[in-house]
Amino acid sequence: MSSKKILLVEDNTDDVLLTLRALQRADILNEVIVARDGAEAFDYLTSKGQYAGRDSSDLPVVVLLDLKMPRMGGLELLERIRQIHQLKFLPVVILTSSNEERDICESYDHGANSYIQKPVDFDQFVEAIRTMGLYWLVLNVNPKGGPEDCE
Numbered sequence: 729m730s731s732k733k734i735l736l737v738e739d740n741t742d743d744v745l746l747t748l749r750a751l752q753r754a755d756i757l758n759e760v761i762v763a764r765d766g767a768e769a770f771d772y773l774t775s776k777g778q779y780a781g782r783d784s785s786d787l788p789v790v791v792l793l794d795l796k797m798p799r800m801g802g803l804e805l806l807e808r809i810r811q812i813h814q815l816k817f818l819p820v821v822i823l824t825s826s827n828e829e830r831d832i833c834e835s836y837d838h839g840a841n842s843y844i845q846k847p848v849d850f851d852q853f854v855e856a857i858r859t860m861g862l863y864w865l866v867l868n869v870n871p872k873g874g875p876e877d878c879e
Contacts, residue, residue, distance in 0.1 A: 731758075732758050732788075732789035732790075732865055733758060733759045733760070733761055733786075733787075733788040733789060734751075734756075734758050734759070734760045734761070734788055734789065734790055734791075734792060734865075735760075735761050735763060735769060735772065735773070735788040735790070735791045735792070736748075736760050736761070736762050736763070736792045737762075737763045737765070737766060737768075737769040737791060737792065737793045737794060737797070737802065737805065738762065738763075738764070738792075738794045738797075738823075739764050739765050739794065739796075739797040739798060740794070743794070743846075744762055746850070746853070747792065747823070747857070748760060748762075750850070750853050750854045750856075750857040751857055751861070753854045753857075754854050754855075754857045754858035754861055755858075756857065756858070756861040756865065758789075758861075758865060761788065764797075765797040765798050765799045765800055766797055766799065766800030766801055766802060766804055766805030766808075767799040767800040767805075768799075769791070769793075769800075769805055770800065770805055770808055770809075773787070773809065773812075773815060773818075774812070784814070785814075787814075787815070787818060788818070789819070789864065789865055789870075790819045790820075790821055790864040790865065791809075791818060791819065791820045791821065792821050792823045792860075793805065793806065793820055793821065793822055793823065793840075794822075794823060794824050795822060795824045795826060795831055795835070796824075796826075802822065802824070802835075803834055803835065803838050806820055806835070806838040806839055806840060807838050807839070809839070810838065810839040813875055814875065816839075816875055817870055817871060817875055817878075819841045819842075819864055819868065819870070820839065820840050820841055820842075821840070821841060821842040821843075821844060821860060821864065822835045822840045822842065822843045822844065823844050823846060823860075824843075824844075824845065824846065825845065825846045826845065827845050842860070842864075844856055844860060
């Protein structure tokens with residue numbers, strides 16, 4: 729599992745640390761790139777700004793995306809991701825504390841692949857992360873060359 733990168737998009741330092749700790753406890757040893765808001769994540773995915781020169785074909789296997797962030801929120805990022813041909817199949821999992829029906833519906837409407845509400849209990853959170861990791865990092869199959877393989 730260790731060669732597949734995870735992009736964690738989260739502005740709250742405590743939630744970043746909690747998620748990294750949960751990934752470690754769940755034995756998910758993949759490299760995790762942390763973006764502190766949607767704008768930074770978009771720059772990473774498109775190799776712009778501070779990520780200019782990064783190989784844009786080296787995409788994460790999954791994006792773990794919070795909804796409420798400064799500069800560019802999760803839904804706006806998700807909408808922008810889905811507008812870019814090379815990113816349209818990129819798995820995006822909403823990972824948030826919100827259980828608002830509106831947030832759930834808007835996430836799927838904007839192209840989210842999954843919506844996970846962060847459990848309050850850390851052990852439950854670790855189990856949710858373990859299950860998510862098993863599915864997205866091991867079981868899920870994407871086209872090897874991205875959308876071009878499906879044309």
